[in-house]
Amino acid sequence: MxxxxxxxxxxxxxxxxxxxxxxxxxxxxxxxxxxxxxxxxxxxxxxxxxxxxxxxxxxxxxxxxxxxxxxxxxxxxxxxxxxxxxxxxxxxxxxxxxxxxxxxxxxxxxxxxxxxxxxxxxxxxxxxxxxxxxxxxxxxxxxxxxxxxxxxxxxxxxxxxxxxxxxxxxxxxxxxxxxxxxxxxxxxxxxxxxVDCSRFTPKKRDESLRKSWGLDGNSRAVLFVGRLAAEKNLKMAVACYERIRKLHPRTKFVLVGDGPMRKQLEEKHPDYIFCGIQRGNDLARHYASGDLFLFPSKTDTFGNVVLEAMASGLAVVAYDDAAAREHIHHEENGIKAPLTMDERFISGALRLVNQPTLLNRIRDQARLDALKLxxxxxxxxxxxxxxxxxxxxxxxxxxxxxxxxx
Known part of the structure; x- marks a missing residue:
């Protein structure tokens, strides 16, 4: 060290x-x-x-x-x-x-x-x-x-x-x-x-995993990683994805993790992809195989998953709080919304999906900034x-x- x-x-x-x-x-x-x-x-x-x-x-x-x-x-x-x-x-x-x-x-x-x-x-x-x-x-x-x-x-x-x-x-x-x-x-x-940037890296992107999610080269995976529980503000993640899907029907919502809301979400949204708890290299593959990362929590003191997503080369959408407040620079290495403006959270995610050049630039910069952490x-x-x-x-x-x- x-x-x-x-x-x-x-x-x-x-x-x-x-x-x-x-x-x-x-x-x-x-x-x-x-x-x-x-x-x-x-x-x-x-x-x-x-x-x-x-x-x-x-x-x-x-x-x-x-x-x-x-x-x-x-x-x-x-x-x-x-x-x-x-x-x-x-x-x-x-x-x-x-x-x-x-x-x-x-x-x-x-x-x-x-x-x-x-x-x-x-x-x-x-x-x-x-x-x-x-x-x-x-x-x-x-x-x-x-x-x-x-x-x-x-x-x-x-x-x-x-x-x-x-x-x-x-x-x-x-x-x-x-x-x-x-x-x-x-x-x-x-x-x-x-964040461990040798474990979480874009190099672990897995096209076979993306194919199992029903994605091809032109479609996007919207990713959530964390506990499937009310305090993670999953209702906002769902609302955001549904708005994205209206404009981009081939987009998939991939949830990695488990918790008390999983059964309810699976019953209401059988088309969502529930991957359960992933560990080690499997977790890194899931991160790297996504495109857009939603972190809607308003209660986390930090949120390690934000840094893991950045290290994996994902574009993070989060509220201006916790890890995002410290490490995300709006429209440079991620998108931030004020805590009281849910619509700004959704519009930020929509902008990334609608503008592939911006999405890719942010993803590249997120990885570069994570390397310093x-x-x-x-x-x-x-x-x-x-x-x-x-x-x-x-x-x-x-x-x-x-x-x-x-």
């Missing part, structure tokens, strides 16, 4: 606590995968604490498969309401303190704010271990999409209480830093996201924000300063 000229922290033991972790598929799990790999490559020791997935047993396990952790501690898990494929962790601060007394971490990073996260923050505070948190998900905004909007203020208050008990809260964009400040979260730092730089930023605050890092920094004064 290429480092900047800033002093990097010495090798440390970091514990990452999360209710979700690979092989689960979502933005948080993907971000933690990249973070863990980067930290291990930098020589750090990484212990992951997460809920049990499926038929796993509780306890410490050695690292297996991809080098995502040095050790792993699995706690009991229960299904998350509305997200049966995800689980929240059940443990106590006392159990975590016993674990950390045996093998004390230099710092703890809590990625999710469920019961496991609460126990981890409490344990770290009692033991005097530096603890940071991540603002990965807008749970308080999700309530609007599930008919319980009255809970939004309560969830917002809970988020403020949770994050203010940690030393620093990492947010993925400058806008989210403003949002969390309005929530009353006092100490934040911007830690963005990267490496995960290496983001792992380094995490180290500067989190690991440099630990007693070990401060000790070595003070020691180095003392030596330089001699």
């Amino acid at each position: 290429i480092k900047s000229n800033q002093a990097s922290p010495r090798e440390q033991h970091i514990t990452i606590v999360s209710e979700t972790f690979p092989p689960e598929i979502n933005g948080v799990a993907n971000t933690l995968k990249q973070l863990c790999q980067g930290l291990i490559q930098d020589g750090h020791t990484v212990t992951v604490v997460r809920p049990r997935q499926r038929h796993e047993s509780k306890g410490l396990t050695p690292s297996a498969g991809e080098a995502l952790f040095s050790r792993e501690y699995i706690v009991a898990g229960l299904p998350l309401p509305g997200y049966a494929d995800l689980r929240f962790g059940i443990t106590t601060g006392g159990e975590l303190r016993r674990l950390w007394q045996t093998n004390r971490p230099d710092t703890v990073y809590v990625a999710t704010q469920g019961p496991l996260g609460v126990a981890a923050v409490s344990a770290a505070r009692k033991m005097g271990i530096p603890v940071s948190s991540g603002f990965h998900t807008n749970f308080h905004q999700y309530s609007r999409y599930y008919g319980v909007g009255v809970l939004e203020k309560l969830l917002c208050s809970y988020g403020r209480w949770f994050h203010n008990r940690t030393d620093i809260t990492l947010v993925p964009t400058k806008k989210m830093q403003q949002v969390t400040a309005k929530m009353g979260i006092t100490s934040t730092g911007v830690w963005s996201r990267g 490496s995960w290496n730089s983001q792992v380094e930023q995490f180290e500067q924000l989190v690991l440099n605050q630990s007693p070990k890092a401060r000790y070595y920094a003070n020691k180095q300063q003392s030596i330089s004064l001699l």
Whole structure:
């Protein structure tokens, strides 16, 4: 990993606590995968604490498969309401303190704010271990999409209480830093996201896959990748595609992912192409085989799929928010619409389909800009924000300063 000229922290033991972790598929799990790999490559020791997935047993396990952790501690898990494929962790601060007394971490990073996260923050505070948190998900905004909007203020208050008990809260964009400040979260730092451009690349475009979707060389694939759930604003994606199809009947709508809305969408739109969950190279092939990418979400704190689509050479249509706000330049490498103007979202997508020259120019520029967004730089930023605050890092920094004064 290429480092900047800033002093990097010495090798440390970091514990990452999360209710979700690979092989689960979502933005948080993907971000933690990249973070863990980067930290291990930098020589750090990484212990992951997460809920049990499926038929796993509780306890410490050695690292297996991809080098995502040095050790792993699995706690009991229960299904998350509305997200049966995800689980929240059940443990106590006392159990975590016993674990950390045996093998004390230099710092703890809590990625999710469920019961496991609460126990981890409490344990770290009692033991005097530096603890940071991540603002990965807008749970308080999700309530609007599930008919319980009255809970939004309560969830917002809970988020403020949770994050203010940690030393620093990492947010993925400058806008989210403003949002969390309005929530009353006092100490934040911007830690963005990267993309693996060797995995996600236009070179993986698969004409046989496109043919299986019913496409020929002159027709377009409108792609959606993500959880098929209400908070992703799928109604807008559907409305946008239907407007496109009226003018371009040979266009296909391809949805990659799964979720509670899939059955409803399949019944109402049997002509849509539902590819289910895709992983690894298969996911990269699906991205690269599309043409236009719709990201209609108004609740994502970032949206890793935007960068993956750009790296794959797709023209992204999104609202001026989250990853699009940070990385898409309107009509240069994508199309952005104001959050309150749904018609602008649709008209932007229509313009791309109607103007092949503009579409192709944007696709080429999206790939070029994605090449600048490496995960290496983001792992380094995490180290500067989190690991440099630990007693070990401060000790070595003070020691180095003392030596330089001699």
